[in-house]
Amino acid sequence: MSISADSIAVLRQQLTGDSILTGSEISERYSVDFTGENSQVPLAVVRPKSTEEVALVLKTCSEFVQPVVIQGGLTGLAGGATPLPGEIAMSLERLSGIEEVDTDSMTVTAMAGAPLQVIQEAAENAGFLLPLDFGARGSCHIGGAIATNAGGNQVIRFGMTRNLVLGLEAVLADGTVISSMNKMLKNNAGYDLKQLFIGTEGTLGVITRAVLRLFPRLSSRCTALCAVESFSQSVKLLREAQIKLGSSISAYEVMWSPYFDRVIGHIETLRSPFEKAFPLYVLIETEGSEQNMDSQQFEKVLGSALAENFIEDAVIAQSEKDRETFWAIRDGVSEITKALIPYASLDVSMDIAEMSGFLEEFDAALSSNLPDALNLVFGHVGDNNLHLFITTHRQKDIKKILDLGYGLTGAHGGSISAEHGIGVLKRDYLHHSRTAEEIELMRRLKKALDPKGILNPGRVIPD
Ligand SMILES: Cc1cc2nc3c(=O)[nH]c(=O)nc-3n(C[C@H](O)[C@H](O)[C@H](O)COP(=O)(O)OP(=O)(O)OC[C@H]3O[C@@H](n4cnc5c(N)ncnc54)[C@H](O)[C@@H]3O)c2cc1C
Incomplete structure (x- = not known):
């Protein structure tokens, strides 16, 4: 028998019933994450029901040097949870x-496999807010969101997932359980070990439980869609709004006109609220606790932005329906991408001062190398994050687009992954955003925590 067959036979003895699936018992969904790329059926799927079972599985896999890929809700966008040949899932x-x-x-304490939306709802039912939200809320697990340090729509106010995790339990590759289920905001008793597992995409341990921070639910909300002439105007508006509205800004989303026009043109129910077209549009939202006062202040800030020519026009949502319409334009990306396949998707971050130069140079590089390329851009600009969707409709051009895009991201001192992680798909571009010394330290950490290299091998860290 091979080592894999031996390890699976031992796991079968250790786990009961359908906690282990092999052969035709393995459904397609365990073969690939949301990217749909490089689908691969795992040798077996183990589905532990407790931290103790996770520890038992990892101890056995460690003894047999059996590689394991960790799977949450499989909504990841970096190929990290997709099995590689020879892996157990x-x-x-x-x-x-x-x-x-x-x-x-x-605080809310949840097990790693709890879907994000279930935790959001539990918080809401208790009168609180878990300020972590993005499109995959219904399917992604909290463990996956923590492992990828997911961002989403409220980062400008509450930070990334990392800022919301107070305590964590994780299992190391050899089966050791590390329990740091802290509920305190302050705890400087030695190393903050939970950080080893947040954003490290399952390469250093398997997250099994977490304590998350909750916030009071806010009762007032103001939303506007603004039209601006230039990127620098949008930055002026952001800074002005931050000075005058403080931390109440909960979203600041910038959409460049090719993206905005494409969504409006594609989704029949959507219309631009403006009479003419503009180069950029900004969706700005605030949350507070006194609707009348908050609305007055919001209108005042937009009024003075108009007077000072930071914005060309603005429409304030007068109802929840208006707000949903504005957000439908921003979230329209999920509806337009099908028609772009095959496309390259970049999720990059950089200093705001670098963004215009990056976008201009990228457009120039695309027009000289791939003149028919379509580049649709929007971003959580308040979080330094740009999302780009680029297509020539030819699969063979994808690598060239990524090479150009990630090369320029590095040249502008940016990160090739703002929020989606590195996984397998961006691993070979990591050097654009990390020094050789940083990557070597990642290798040393990996070696120290997973000396046999069985946990999510081949992800994040280049060979
Ligand atoms: C429609 C859509 C919208 C999205 N929007 C955003 C967004 O706005 N912002 C953003 O940041 N991301 C976004 N994402 C991607 C986001 O990172 C993932 O949806 C989510 O964070 C991953 O959770 P998951 O449970 O599906 O993990 P998976 O896809 O299963 O896994 C992702 C990675 O985490 C590892 N992992 C999973 N669970 C664990 C665990 N318990 N312990 C250790 N490692 C683990 C996996 O091995 C893999 O490397 C979006 C995805 C989709 C499909």
């Missing part, structure tokens, strides 16, 4: 549930 789908909503400490 460990799905956290059965390690699901909410253990506690603690209204005194304003």
Whole structure:
């Protein structure tokens, strides 16, 4: 028998019933993440129901030097949870549930396989807000969101997932359970070990439980869509709004006209609220606790932005329906991408001062190398994050587009992954954003925590 067959035979003895799937029992969904790229059936799927079972599986796999890919909700956009040949998949789908909503400490404690939306709803039912939200909320697990340090729509106000995690439990490659289920905001007793597992995409340990921070739910909201002439105007508006509206800004989304026009043209129910076209559009939203006062201040800030020519025009949402329409334009990306296939998608971040230069140079590079390329851009600009969708409709051009885009990101001192992670698909571009010394330190950490290299091998760190 091969090592893999031996390890699976031992796992079968250790786990009961359908906690281990092999052969035709393995459904297609365990073969690939949301990217749909490089689909591969795993040798077996293990579905532990407890931290102890996760530890048992990893101890066995470590003894047999059996590589394991960790799977959450498989909504990842970097190929990290897609099996590589010879791997067993460990799905956290059965390690699901909410253990506690603690209204005194304003925390929620959940198991890693709990879907994000379930935790959001539990927080809401208790009168609180879990300020982590993005399109995959219904399917992604909290463990996956923590492993990828996901961002989303409210980062400008509440930070990335990392800022929301107070405590964590994780299992190391050899089966050791590290329990740091802290609920305190302040805890400087030695190394903050949970950071080893946040954003490291399952390469250093398997997250099994987490304590997340909750916030009071806010009752007032103001939303506007603004038209601006230039990127520098949009930055002026952002800074002006931050000075005058403070931390109440909960979203600041910039859409360049090719993206905006494409969404409006593609989705029949959407119309531009402006009479003429503009080069850029900004969706700005604030949250507070006094609707009348907040609305007055919001209108005042937009009024003075108009008077000072930071914006050309603005429409303030008068109803929840208006707000949904504005957000439907911003979120229209999920509806337009099908018609772009095959396309390259970049999720990059950089200093705001670099963004215009980056976009101009990228457009110039595309027009000289791939003159028929279409480049659609929008971004959480307040978080330094740009999303680009580029297509020539030819698969063979994808690598060239990525080479150009990531090369320029590095040249502008940016990050090739703002929020989606590195996984397998961006691993070979990591050197654009990290020094050789940084990558070497990542290797040393990996070696220290997973000396046999069985956990998510081949992800994040280049060979
Ligand atoms: C429609 C859509 C919208 C999205 N919007 C955003 C967005 O706005 N912002 C953003 O940041 N991301 C976004 N994403 C991507 C986002 O990163 C993932 O949706 C989510 O964070 C991954 O969770 P998952 O449970 O699906 O993980 P998976 O896809 O299963 O795994 C992702 C990575 O985490 C590892 N992993 C999973 N669970 C664990 C665990 N318990 N312990 C250790 N490692 C683990 C996997 O091995 C893999 O490397 C979006 C995705 C989709 C499909």
